[in-house]
Amino acid sequence: MNGITHPDVEKYLYELLPPRDPLLVRLEQEARERDIPIVGPLVGGLLALLVRLTRAKKVLEIGTAIGYSTIWLARACPGRVVTIEYNKAIAQEAQRNISEAGLSRRVRVLVGDGMDLVPTLRTKFDFLFLDAEKHQYRALLDLALPKMKRGALIVTDNVLWSGRVAQSDPDETTQAIREFNEYVHKHPALETVIVPVRDGLALSRKR
Numbered sequence: 001m002n003g004i005t006h007p008d009v010e011k012y013l014y015e016l017l018p019p020r021d022p023l024l025v026r027l028e029q030e031a032r033e034r035d036i037p038i039v040g041p042l043v044g045g046l047l048a049l050l051v052r053l054t055r056a057k058k059v060l061e062i063g064t065a066i067g068y069s070t071i072w073l074a075r076a077c078p079g080r081v082v083t084i085e086y087n088k089a090i091a092q093e094a095q096r097n098i099s100e101a102g103l104s105r106r107v108r109v110l111v112g113d114g115m116d117l118v119p120t121l122r123t124k125f126d127f128l129f130l131d132a133e134k135h136q137y138r139a140l141l142d143l144a145l146p147k148m149k150r151g152a153l154i155v156t157d158n159v160l161w162s163g164r165v166a167q168s169d170p171d172e173t174t175q176a177i178r179e180f181n182e183y184v185h186k187h188p189a190l191e192t193v194i195v196p197v198r199d200g201l202a203l204s205r206k207r
Contacts (some may be wrong), residue, residue: 002199005198063114115140150206
């Protein structure tokens with residue numbers, strides 16, 4: 001529970017979810033046991049639905065972790081997914097999970113800092129899922145925006161940061177998230193709304 005949604009409401013929402021396949025269930029369990037942050041099935045299902053609604057054929061993800069969200073994105077996308085992970089060992093684990101899901105041919109895992117890798121991308125994307133280092137959110141968005149098609153959807157995770165964004169004396173990470181939230185709401189090239197699901201998602205459409 002994260003302090004944003006009432007615990008009883010969150011429990012109810014999880015009980016409504018349809019069963020996941022064994023791979024996703026295993027990854028959810030491993031994430032709990034190893035304290036690896038993943039989006040979870042509520043956000044995973046929302047990401048998949050948003051990809052389908054936008055008919056995105058080229059998806060960029062910054063922050064792969066063990067590939068949980070990547071699998072949700074790739075299963076919904078009929079085209080290609082490019083995902084970036086800083087940690088080499090975690091990226092290799094993600095690649096194995098993506099392969100087990102039968103998605104290796106449509107998912108490209110890049111290893112390195114998104115700040116270095118995003119400028120090297122030579123394609124235009126329909127959809128971006130941003131879930132990397134929070135203090136890099138604004139800089140990564142600035143790098144990624146030119147790579148996004150007009151009308152592209154940008155989804156940013158953890159923008160409510162367990163409710164800490166509402167505190168009067170935020171720490172450094174919380175302050176970075178608050179500044180990012182203000183930035184995307186005021187950005188002339190974006191239309192943005194924050195959805196208070198799980199840890200908060202910012203949905204931004206490129207004008």
